[in-house]
Amino acid sequence: MKKLTQAIILGALGLGAQHVHAATISKSLCVGSLSKTLYGTSTTGKSVTFWGYSDCGGGGMGGMGGGTAIVPGPIMEIGVNDTLNISFSPMGMMTMEGAPYNGHTIHLHGADVQTMEDGVPETNGNMVMGDTYTWTPSAGHEGSYMYHCHVHTVKHLEMGMYSAIIVRPKNASGAFLNQLNANTTTAYDYSQNYILSTVDPAYHTASGDSVVFADYNPSYFLMTGKEGKSTAAPAMTLAAAKGKKVAFRLVGLHSTNATFQIKNGSGVAQPFTVYIRDGRTLPTAKTVTSLDLSPGQRADLITTLPTTSSTWYPQITYKKLRANTDGTYPAYATVYGKVTF
């Protein structure tokens, strides 16, 4: 109904031509379990069980939990005015809690869809044992979004049921533009998705309305599913040409405070320009050397690499929710990326 209304309005405005290259992108997602060996501050790895979304392909309801579950889940890219259709089939008793938190959903975080597409079981029309979700992002809504399970979110998101949806501008032929939005000033040569998340292993073994969920003690800190505990062992790497522009899409699926910076080999923070927050272009782009990203937020930004070869380390510092008496937030850990050019 909403899509029809949009089409009528766009038609009345003479903008219907924008729909000529609008594509329908169908995805089938399932749920599976997996384990990751995480280290944190220990030299001895600990196996932590996750639940992840999997791409179980082929349309329909996706069969019986096919595909390989990953954390974060499949990253989906769609164009402005495209319609994303997700068929979701959360079968499999190994990846569910008991009632009342049985089943799973997909919440299209930031998409502002109708209630019945929102994936919140406590509101009307959202099924937890399989459902479809549809979203058609409008022009001007380019940027990073996220999706995650909204059943007993305190556990299910922590378990790894999350990932990113990237809404990209398209050219007249319907091909993706390497720009953050329709404005050519946001052009980039490379892009990387930095999905922030944190792990408290106690949340992975508890279930139901346990008192465990009253106290969050993360011991592992991830960037797009990986621990990158040092510049020598980064979570994300990019080999780029010097002088080029690199876009970073920050997606906040963590449960702590966090700060993003890009430092050079001497530890000096480098400037970057934030063009989009939460899927909306900023009226005035902001060039900064540090950006705080809180749980649920996203940011799309670009940095320009120098014309001489070097290595930069984009990094996320995860911080406590409670400040010190001096107003600073104690750090848990820093997770590193690496860009060589």
Next chain:
Amino acid sequence: MYKSFALIGLTLTLFGVTESAFAATQNFTLYINAGTLPITGNGGATLNVWGYGTTAVPVVPAPQLTVNEGDTVNITVINNHNINHNFIIKNVTTDTSAIAAGASKNYSFTAPVAGSYVYSDTLDSNVNREMGLYGAMIVKPTDGSQTAWIGGPAYDHENVWVVSEMDKPRWNDIAAAGFVVDTATYKPNYFMINGLGGFDAMMDMDTMIMGTLNTKSLVRIVNAGQFSHSLHFHGNHFQVLSINGVRQPTPFEQWDTINVPPMSTAEVLYSINQTGHYPMHVHTAQCEGANGVYLNGAATMIDMQQFTEE
């Protein structure tokens, strides 16, 4: 049950010759006492609190003080509790000295520029505040308009959300019993909006965003807790009007999640642009529950209707 209390002894003294034709004198009396705050529903408990109130029964959060820009405000705080307390409106009053047990103190000031302010007891390393001694002061524009400030964005409805959290076993139980709290450790297990767990806040008409199509809600967020709170709105983005009293340049940025650090404020404008029912919740894992019980934490509802329900 957020108590927005009626002005006590409002004196409509018009200053015909001053710059503000509507400036009035507003008198408030607040009493400090020990009391309780019930969090109802699963996971709930009766929390021992200390609070400000308009009677001998304290309320958490404290009574909302609503004044107009330029008003002369006189606040008498009477400490009927058995330890020292104080009363500070952040960025407004400066007297941090203690009010001894059984004593009282008067605070007089000219109401500052329109906006949202937080007041609290700042003594004892956040213990007094954590126990419930906090509230909001809302300053409205002098022209009587439903705008965030004169010439600022207009709104149809208004919500004040005082967000906070409490550590029952390690802080409230200990302080209420007269013992010393180990302030190095803070593991709050109750998270509230307007002193309500989510089960109540999701049905509380003063807390919920409720509106009909094409109307706007001004949401004033006051974080009186010790944690940063990252509030995520479903259903629509909002415009960020002010952060900690700093009015943002226009056009306003549009976000769907805002981080409000401890003892700071934010004002956002949420437009009802579709119909439906949506949650608004803090997106940080533990903050969504009451002692671990899901959704009885810092959460409320957004109720967007096509027409006014008769």
